[in-house]
């Protein structure tokens with residue numbers, strides 16, 4: 017069994033003709049102006065396969081302009097698997113992402129530096145000193161290993177949270193660039209049995225992370241069958257530049273056979289055109305180059321089409337996620353990925369504002385609903401992210417889980433069949449024969465079967481808004497449950513085989 | 524004639540048009556001279572660089588600044604105008620040296636080693652140009668030694684360092700150390716910025732200033748500039 021997510025009837029913003037026009041525009045971009053590549057090996061790979069490669073001068077660093085013919089891209093992209101399995105420690109939690117099936121799963125993100133805690137504090141009214149109310153007060157903390165562990169434990173028990181993408185950047189004093197990768201993966205894997213995904217900080221750590229995953233999965237073959245981890249690589253710096261370091265990481269990961277995301281995150285208005293057509297043509301070109309590279313390096317590499325387009329705010333040029341254009345860009349990208357039959361790693365659920373509340377809910381629900389409707393196979397950033405991805409708030413993640421479950425309920429397939437209609441007609445006739453003329457008796461079975469949504473789980477009792485208070489309680493409840501750790505003997509082996517793990521992660 | 528051309532420079536600073544190819548924000552401007560062409564013409568007519576700066580650039584930029592504060596213009600408007608000012612200042616550089624007019628100062632900007640984020644740094648650079656500074660942008664992923672070499676060669680009054688990652692912000696410290704080791708630390712004021720950094724962090728690594736955003740960057744540099752002149 018695999019996690020089912022929700023199968024949607026996809027909303028098509030673009031007509032097929034427009035998808036094809038954008039596809040052609042992306043190919044046109046890749047031949048003129050082409051991409052600037054700072055990675056020698058990638059330039060050689062594309063050169064060997066028919067791209068026009070010329071050395072150019074861009075402020076010192078060695079780089080090349082690649083003009084890549086459309087067929088080089090489309091042939092390579094054709095070779096990418098259309099179904100990608102993201103495994104999990106508990107294989108029932110694995111995800112089968114089929115590029116042609118609009119079945120949506122929800123994951124967290126990103127590498128937020130800040131962790132936001134919520135404290136409830138009592139305040140006394142100045143006007144009526146007898147009136148005391150509780151309000152949430154927010155406390156900003158740093159991302160640490162312990163907090164990453166907490167987030168993984170939340171993920172384990174929140175039902176809509178299908179896959180754990182590391183939420184915070186671990187900044188403990190004993191974490192260095194060299195031990196960050198093994199510790200973030202171990203902290204995550206040891207606390208959730210769902211799929212774990214993360215970026216790779218140091219290429220030199222790839223082999224250690226893979227060895228850890230093999231040990232936990234039960235060997236090299238088992239990891240191949242059940243890839244419990246995957247990597248995100250941001251190889252593109254928009255517009256149209258392949259960064260040396262991340263491109264090298266993508267090449268090495270592709271060789272390892274572990275699934276990877278090729279993600280691009282341009283901002284409409286600063287690093288991509290602000291218009292929907294120009295933005296989508298460019299980001300699609302950027303993602304296609306990355307995917308083509310993975311296939312040219314190792315044909316058949318499991319890869320996800322990672323679209324993370326955002327828009328620029330006009331007052332400060334920060335990235336913004338709460339505007340309608342964000343959703344338009346993202347939905348279009350989902351359609352582009354489906355056109356190629358590639359599983360799509362899409363984006364939704366972030367808010368611009370720094371704290372949970374009305375603005376946060378509006379901004380994130382907007383994309384939770386709209387992007388889900390488009391039917392990407394995987395939506396990242398969907399839990400707890402505030403302040404344009406700079407903050408992760410666990411209480412917000414609990415709220416997001418509840419909201420996503422409502423969204424899933426809404427987008428699920430309509431249950432209109434001949435059988436059900438005849439059942440309903442029976443109901444109508446029976447109720448019309450009663451004196452109270454109420455359908456109440458028939459609600460109960462529907463409710464228990466999960467067909468009907470319960471009331472908002474964090475509703476306040478009085479005039480105040482108690483949402484955060486109740487969400488906080490729910491979070492504490494979950495964190496008091498016993499953790500789903502990896503079996504002791506396996507942990508022992510991991511600690512023997514993998515250098516750099518913090519001993520305090522054992523307890 | 525002088526008035527006409529200065530008015531045109533001012534107008535095109537407001538429109539943020541560097542060359543005739545630029546569109547500005549009003550319709551139908553493509554094809555008309557932008558600030559570069561207008562400045563060349565003005566210089567050919569013998570108009571002083573001082574007049575071009577004061578009555579063309581500064582007056583235009585002042586209007587844009589006021590409209591920005593009032594919420595009528597947005598940051599892209601401001602940046603387009605600042606770029607236009609920067610383009611003119613570059614044309615005027617040899618004239619300024621010739622007539623012994625001091626520019627407000629030279630600034631080297633760089634994103635530090637290991638970091639490829641440069642949107643914020645580029646915005647800061649443009650705003651500083653708009654404020655009349657000569658900006659030399661080294662780019663991103665810049666090694667401390669390359670920064671030291673540039674400081675030696677260009678002799679700027681200021682060095683702006685940007686970092687967006689908690690890991691690369693430590694390279695700012697290395698860069699300042701490299702300046703000290705090469706004996707040029709006291710020749711240049713260092714200001715830093717980028718989401719992960721803060722005023723406290725700036726102090727802890729011995730930087731001279733910190734800017735949370737582009738406007739603060741300009742204010743901090745202006746303040747350091749005044750104190751330097753004293």
Ligand code: B12
Pocket residue numbers: 126127128129185215248250252253254280281287332333334335403404405406407637638639640641642643644646647682683684685686687688689690714715716717718719733734735736737738739740
């Ligand atoms: C755009 C972006 C990218 C783009 C960069 C494109 C480009 N041309 O710069 C790409 C995709 C390439 C990228 C790559 C990566 N990114 Co990035 N990125 C961002 C993002 C979304 C926005 C940054 C931005 O441009 N903001 C807009 C500008 C206007 O704001 P700003 O940079 O803060 O600049 C302002 C001020 O800070 C200040 N300022 C800036 N510089 C200076 C300098 C001086 C002297 C002064 C005075 C002031 C000043 O003034 C500026 C203007 O107002 C941030 C998250 C966020 N929302 O902030 C993540 C973020 C910074 N990235 C992050 C990460 C992790 C990465 C990657 C490692 C990949 C990954 N996600 O796994 C790689 C790293 C590559 C590398 N080695 O550098 C993390 C950092 C966490 C950490 N470890 O510290 C963040 C916080 C996202 C997240 N939550 O995960 N990224």
